[in-house]
Amino acid sequence: MIPVSCGEIADAVRGELVGVEPTGVVDGAVVIDSRDAGPGGLFVALPGERVDGHDFVGTATSAGVTASLTTRPVDGSPCIVVDDPQRALGELARLVVGRLPDLVVIGLTGSTGKTSTKDLIGRLISPYGETVVPEGSFNNEIGHPLTALQATGSTKYLVAEMGARHRGDITYLTGITPPTVGLVLNVGTSHIGEFGSQDNIAVAKGEMIEAVAAGGTAVLNADDHRVAAMRSRTEQQVLTFGEAPEADVRATDVKVDGEGRPAFTLHLGGYSGTVQLRLIGEHFVSNALAAAAVAAAVGLTPEQIADGLNAATLMSAARMELTERADGVTVINDAFNANPDSTRAALKSLVAIGRSRGARTWAVLGEMLELGDTSADEHDAIGRLAVRLDVNRLVVVGAGAKPMHLGASLEGSWGNESTYVETIGEALELLRAELRAGDVVLVKSSKAAKLRSLADALVEAQQ
Incomplete structure (x- = not known):
């Protein structure tokens, strides 16, 4: 610093x-x-x-x-x-950021995709100026000021991911780093157990837009009506992204190849160009458009943005991270975190990859946390979706996730298509015994469910 x-x-x-x-x-x-x-x-x-x-x-x-x-x-x-070292840490970060008047602060929030989008933004803008963009998810009252304190006199861009579990959390974090560009990705069901409803989540996420500094830009998802409505919460310039016809940064002709990687035509101003992402999952199209809108807001040309998206990879691990084992098994580690929206997207990507390869597909799923009273229904719905998508094997891990197995069974799962195990050790034993060459395995859960250790063990098994 x-x-x-x-x-x-x-x-x-x-x-x-x-x-x-x-x-x-x-x-x-x-x-x-x-x-x-x-x-x-x-x-x-x-x-x-x-x-x-x-x-x-x-x-x-x-x-x-x-x-x-x-x-x-x-x-x-x-x-x-x-009196309070945590509070003091935030006040110190505010002091330091306040002494960097030319620093461009890019703040982003959303129910899903924050860290992946943060990585994409970093990939796009870092060639054009010294950039602070943390690896991983440093988005709370401790990680956020620690990230801000990495800025120096030569730093041009600070990319700051911000999470929220309560109203006022984002207001507090943006008070440390007032955003020049404020991005809201989406309003989903993550942390709905804390907030009570998606409308309440929208109120909290919209604090990012209210905090955009004078002369700055608010970047909003045109495909999410709760986010698009946040336009009324700022007097600053607004830039929208999405597949909606009215979006300022838009994707058309979205296609997914045999490896689950999406391609699309990027429209920005009068520019149209092809983007082929290296990332796995159609849901990355929205993240890429959000990153493109931020890059446009800080002055990159459409050509620079398209080139950057074509070359971009993620910095943070365990987000649709694909590993081909020596024995022919493919492991997709998406176990950094999970909520219903991201789990649905991951399952669809798994099925697309399996279909293109003619491979058996395995979904190894753990609990999605912080869903409150909706938890049982949301887990049940994921189990039913796995059956509808024709995932070959569903392995549900842990008591909190058990409604997935019950939902799959009620949807028409037969035999051992869906299996429930209580522990990660049992899941690993099952997979080691039954996986065969060509199989594609998705591992996904909330961080606290710790299925990332299972994914790591599967990857290490045949390295």
Whole structure:
């Protein structure tokens, strides 16, 4: 990050300097893991469920940090003592971003596709200026300011993914990094257990549009009526994307090849050109259009955007990540996270790939979390969809996902087309025993269901 004195930090976070001079300078990395601490950095001692960051302040000091953000003095260590280190982390990030007036902040949110779209945006714009775009999903009140603090005086673009579990979450995050470009991808059912309805989710996601800075651009999905209606929540320029005829950035002639990779004609202004994505799944068309609209908003030409989309790959793992094993089994790891919309899209991609290869298809599915009272119905619907799509084998893992198996059975699954197992270990044992050359296996669940470990084990089995 840009150099900031300890005195300036203390003023910004309302902290007290203990064992450190106001003239001390933080010009290294800001970290929450003492193993990542280094000279000139700042360690943020966050309380955790199992460990307390204060127990590692000494380790960070030994690693050479200028100071640690703490709630109490720690003997032998330079500290900036605050009431709440997490809040102070956000206030520090706001201070740093405020000192970078030429920084273009691209904020994005949505119920599905945030991280994949963030990756695509990074791929498109990074050739045209130094870009901060985190790998993975650093989209909460901790990860977001840590991402912002990676910006330096030479950074041109900051791409900031923002999630929400409650109203006001995005307002808080955009307060740290006011967006020059604000993007809302969609309003789905993710976290509906917290919000209660899609309309309430739309209210929360629309906070991104309300936060777009003067002279900035709001980017909205023309194919999602709840997102399109957010136009009324800003006085800034609006750019729309989608397959709808009225979209400013539009796709027509969408086709999916035998490997599940979509192609389409991109329309932008007076330009029309072919885009062949390297990504698996028709749902990536919407993400690509969103990224294209953001790139147009920051000044890229249509030709640069089309070229970038044709070359783009994702940076973040476990998102429709395809691996061909040496024994002929194909594993599609989409187990980073899951909700009903993304699971439906993944199943359709699995079937398209299997059909093109004449291969058996396996869907190994775990629980989709945070669906509230709709959970049983949503899981049941996914099981029924797997049968309608003619997935050859459905393996449902864990008690929370069991309604998928019941739904598949009620839809007409017969024999062992659908199998329920309680544990990841049982699922792995079944797959190791029954997979054969040519099979295509999709693994998908919410992060907390931990099926990513199953996907990793399947990939490692024949490397």
